[in-house]
Amino acid sequence: QKEVEQNSGPLSVPEGAIASLNCTYSDRGSQSFFWYRQYSGKSPELIMSIYSNGDKEDGRFTAQLNKASQYVSLLIRDSQPSDSATYLCAVKTSYDKVIFGPGTSLSVIP
């Protein structure tokens, strides 16, 4: 089992819809979780971080964390074509290493 897994893409959603990106991790002791966005040919940029169970909202983005299920998700409301990118989930493990998932490619169709 890989340490951080993300739902395979590419994920296509129509403009204005909700995009749901999922991530699971294997280390139960993980405490810090991050979502990054990476446009093609560019480096990743931090969208948000989450540390406690529940939801965390920032504008159109909502991160959801469920440590019991070892699951973290990112919801993008009112998806825009400019949201088309690869989304990376990152998890800081109990042994102090940040592991990145393989990424999910999102395409928002106008």
Added chain:
Amino acid sequence: GAVVSQHPSRVICKSGTSVKIECRSLDFQATTMFWYRQFPKKSLMLMATSNEGSKATYEQGVEKDKFLINHASLTLSTLTVTSAHPEDSSFYICSAAGGSRDTQYFGPGTRLTVL
């Protein structure tokens, strides 16, 4: 805040030469810096982790004598690709982290092409 710069953004060099890439945290002190490489349409691959003032920790399979990392201060880390070959052509990205949460902030990346 949390700005990381990287220089150069793009470099083309001949096979056998060495290339140095600089990574700077501009508005925070980075206790840890990371170096990644990424091939087209592939995942980030962590190459090494460096802490200020100490030797870098390299990931399995990464040649430390080929990829020299120096983290001389809390705001600067360098990666030197020695005796570069065409297979070293890639997108090299640094990130910097400071504080207990260890959020990583990425530099804009350096695209290396070895002819």
